[in-house]
Amino acid sequence: MSNSGNSDDGSNNSESDDGGVDQEGFKKDLFDRIFEVHSTGSFATFGIIDSFVHPGISVDPIGTVRLPLSEEDAHTLVQASHKAPFGKGTETVVDESVRKTWEIDAGKIHFLNKAWQSCLDRTVEHVAGELGVADGAINVRAEFYKMLLYGKGAMFKAHKDTEKVPGMFGTLIICLPSKHTGGAVCLQHGEKSARFNTSENSAFDTAFIAWYTDVTHEIEPVQTGYRWVLTYNLINESKDPYRSASALDARTGHFAQALTRWQNLEDVPQYLAYPLDHQYTDRDLRLARLKGDDYPRARHVAQSCAVHGEFYILLANMSMHITDPNDENEEPEESELLLSHIVDLEGFTLSIYDSLKISDTLLLQGISYSDREPDVQRGGNYMGNQYAEIDQFFKDSVMIIVPSRFIMSFLLGRHYRHKALDQFMG
Incomplete structure (x- = not known):
């Protein structure tokens, strides 16, 4: 009292x-x-992976998925997916007026190319530096979380990410080659804002976007095609509080x-x-x-x-x-x-x-x-x-x-x- x-x-x-x-x-x-x-960093960062390595994605139970994503493979992915929920208070709900997309859990996805991990590590090191994380190359790792597929009209209204595991401080998405328009990511933190558009040259480029967990962000509706995304939790494993x-x-x-x-x-x-x-x-x-x-x-x-x-x-x-x-x-x-x-x-x-x-x-x-x-x-x-x-x-x-x-x-x-x-x- x-x-x-x-x-x-x-x-x-x-x-x-x-x-x-x-x-x-x-x-x-x-x-x-x-x-x-x-x-030296920002609340969010965006870029193209120049030295992209084909991950060799295999999804249970459909098998290998080709890059760039074809219309046929997109339909197959939808069949292996479920509608993505979101947190509402203490509940987890599906409401397509707030979030409309398909997702596949990490346990059903396999990366067959061993070189993919090195490509991911280089991307994480770059992202950590852009976000201003102390000694990011040493302390930060990316933990695969979900695969997401946004078809026409798919979106996610403004929200913040939850810290799903100990040490999680941010989110990294890898936008794989899949031709689409729309689906820009809009981010807001305090008085700062950013809008990152992955649609340009999306048929062949692989883009990354990363942000801190408490940054409010929104996915604008996809207009055409499919926005195909790998989502990672960014985790800081530092135990030394005096790294600058x-x-x-x-x-x-x-x-x-x-x-x-x-x-x-x-x-x-x-x-x-x-x-x-x-x-x-x-x-x-x-x-x-x-x-x-x-x-x-x-x-x-x-x-x-x-x-x-x-x-x-x-x-x-x-x-x-x-x-x-x-x-x-x-x-x-x-x-x-x-x-x-x-x-x-x-x-x-x-x-x-x-x-x-x-x-x-x-x-x-x-x-x-x-x-x-x-x-x-x-x-x-x-x-x-x-x-x-x-x-x-x-x-x-x-x-x-x-x-x-x-x-x-x-x-x-x-x-x-x-x-x-x-x-x-x-």
Whole structure:
């Protein structure tokens, strides 16, 4: 049960420090120093496999499939396929108004050409570099998941991929030679977007597209022909959290100086949180699994804290819980910002409480919830003479910076359970 007395705003109201810089100015400066660190990669990548190797695809029970894909072989593949489902809440459903395509499970597909694995490995190495994954050639592998066949009118509306196996951080698709039009992949992450079209020269070219799991993407309807795809889960097997995606050491001293300024504030915040670009499951919340710019930024802050010696860096999942009474006669909506699953950089759980209500003043930059869809929404159904209240949950992940003198009070925060958050986190 939530109790307003169990909140932890972690800071006092302070207008200025000894140097005349107020806390808001300091928080903006600290945010800017973290934000200016970037990886060499993007949230998604696309290209043509120049040195493509014929995989020698055999499908049970129909046998070898020719490349480029013929109309006859396409019909045979359909006979060996089933309609592709998708996740809807806790259920897996088939609804062709949302997803219309055919799929064949990995267990029925065999690659007869041994050279195919080397071709795939080269593609994965390239993709990992494009996505900015630290030491991707060493740590990243592709696990075959499904074969998909998109005929005329086939599509998949906007969605995000689920992390199907431990270490999965992204999806790789190989679009095999099969003449088609339409079927472009549209991707959106925050304010960034991309549209990749595999139809050009599709009869003979083999294209790849890869993206992070929390990137929203949509497959536009196929207009003619067949879009033929191999789908792989991208898995990061790194166990070394200190591999770097870019050279960050030059900025370390400057950030350590900013941490010293933090100590000299008149009223020192007990901790501050930086919202990460990507969302992470509890299982994958650790430095080695961070994606895109999140990895070099966290790595940079960790290095700076180590150089300074009096600060810790932690990771946590955070949810904004908004309750709308859904009744014009009641007070307007209420909101709570809650931290859960606080871990060190190796993913080891540190906190003894299940959730902690915090003030949004502890975020280095505020998060807007008005222009995004909730990750989970419950309620709103008609009950008797009124509609039930609506609970909305918006999930984010954050990096938390804590002065060493406050670390124990932070980790030993008041213990309470928040019923709605427990339901959301499962």
